[in-house]
Amino acid sequence: MKSPVPIKWVRPVKVPCTHPEKSGDLQPLKEIDLSRFPLEFRDSEELKSADDNVKRILSLEFFNRKNTMEALINEYKDSVKRHILDEESPEVRVAVMTAYIRDMQRYLELNPKNKLIKVRLKESIDKRKKLLKNLRTWDYKCFEWILEKLGLIYKPMPPIDVYRRVERKRSLRMLTTKYCEDIVSKKFVEYKEILENQQESFLEEKIKTLEWIMKEEKYCGVNPTVTPSDIEKTKEDLENLKASRSKK
Amino acid sequence: MSARSLSLLLGKCVPSVKKNAAKVCVTRMELDDNLLMYYRKVSYVYAHDPEAVCKTGDIVLIEELPQKLSRLVTHGVREIVFPLGDVVDPITGQRVSGTRFRSELEEENTLYGEAPERFRYDTAPPRGWQEGKKDFTDKDTYIKYHEIEGDDQPYGV
Numbered sequence: 001m002k003s004p005v006p007i008k009w010v011r012p013v014k015v016p017c018t019h020p021e022k023s024g025d026l027q028p029l030k031e032i033d034l035s036r037f038p039l040e041f042r043d044s045e046e047l048k049s050a051d052d053n054v055k056r057i058l059s060l061e062f063f064n065r066k067n068t069m070e071a072l073i074n075e076y077k078d079s080v081k082r083h084i085l086d087e088e089s090p091e092v093r094v095a096v097m098t099a100y101i102r103d104m105q106r107y108l109e110l111n112p113k114n115k116l117i118k119v120r121l122k123e124s125i126d127k128r129k130k131l132l133k134n135l136r137t138w139d140y141k142c143f144e145w146i147l148e149k150l151g152l153i154y155k156p157m158p159p160i161d162v163y164r165r166v167e168r169k170r171s172l173r174m175l176t177t178k179y180c181e182d183i184v185s186k187k188f189v190e191y192k193e194i195l196e197n198q199q200e201s202f203l204e205e206k207i208k209t210l211e212w213i214m215k216e217e218k219y220c221g222v223n224p225t226v227t228p229s230d231i232e233k234t235k236e237d238l239e240n241l242k243a244s245r246s247k248k
Numbered sequence: 249m250s251a252r253s254l255s256l257l258l259g260k261c262v263p264s265v266k267k268n269a270a271k272v273c274v275t276r277m278e279l280d281d282n283l284l285m286y287y288r289k290v291s292y293v294y295a296h297d298p299e300a301v302c303k304t305g306d307i308v309l310i311e312e313l314p315q316k317l318s319r320l321v322t323h324g325v326r327e328i329v330f331p332l333g334d335v336v337d338p339i340t341g342q343r344v345s346g347t348r349f350r351s352e353l354e355e356e357n358t359l360y361g362e363a364p365e366r367f368r369y370d371t372a373p374p375r376g377w378q379e380g381k382k383d384f385t386d387k388d389t390y391i392k393y394h395e396i397e398g399d400d401q402p403y404g405v
């Protein structure tokens with residue numbers, strides 16, 4: 001049956017939980033210069049004065065990926081840690097997890113069938129989310145700073161009583177309700193505009209009528225119910241209204 | 249006994265859709281006569297808050313208004329007792345982070361040697377600068393059920 005309401009439902013594309021869009025990673029893993037030395041040779045004095053070939057062989061280019069990741073994680077840690085020996089603060093833990101997560105996301109894109117990595121990735125994303133949740137309650141300013149520093153997005157889960165499954169009929173009903181609410185609010189706005197347009201002419205008419213009543217009462221000799229102050233007040237209202245209109 | 253019969257209430261702010269009003273979750277313990285045990289009962293109250301001082305998660309003190317502002321808005325915000333994540337310890341008057349004093353943490357940093365890029369409390373902007381950008385806790389999130397053209401639905405999960 002064709003619905004009289006112009007609504008077309010588009011099912012949202014399913015994003016896997018390990019995808020950066022879902023995990024809240026705005027940036028990919030940092031690039032690292034492969035001519036750098038691994039962490040264990042970083043402070044070596046002999047290497048500084050060594051031959052160019054030796055330097056090249058002992059650079060990250062000829063080491064495992066593990067050593068590159070060590071250097072990268074160290075870089076991530078350095079950007080957030082509180083003091084030089086800091087290993088346990090929540091900021092450092094989030095930074096280390098972020099480095100691992102981004103590396104695993106990069107790997108999973110190349111090897112989508114590796115289930116072990118997928119599980120590990122999902123677990124670490126959830127752990128990081130939990131840590132961010134706790135950090136938010138402990139120290140809100142630090143939480144905001146770390147989101148900015150590491151390029152993360154934090155979205156809490158919906159309330160527990162929200163229905164989780166996406167269904168055609170349910171979605172259509174929700175969309176129809178929204179469509180009806182939009183119509184009502186649109187009509188309210190239109191009606192408000194009509195009433196606001198009538199305000200000026202109403203006040204002008206009110207002044208005229210009040211003046212007429214005052215004149216008639218004076219002529220008939222009845223106790224006056226309209227005072228000149230009433231008319232003055234109405235005139236003031238009219239001026240205020242005109243001033244506010246001209247400002248807009 | 250309903251929560252509305254008391255004039256002063258302590259509650260926790262939850263994400264609110266209403267403008268000019270904060271939604272506050274008030275809990276009370278109710279006695280079960282059969283089991284002789286107290287159970288938590290929650291009720292939600294809307295408090296008038298035109299300047300939007302209440303943020304999600306704050307512990308606030310609200311009081312009943314002499315006259316209802318609308319059908320839902322019955323209370324007004326009197327004081328924010330504990331802002332979320334920026335709590336002052338009532339005994340010593342010092343700011344805390346988690347279970348430790350911030351001054352203690354700063355002292356520790358200077359003893360070990362300060363890291364150059366660390367987070368600093370004195371230069372940090374007030375809470376709310378990431379609201380709607382990277383931190384989406386100010387409103388309730390929902391399950392995305394429809395794809396809207398030209399709208400990323402930031403609060404959709």
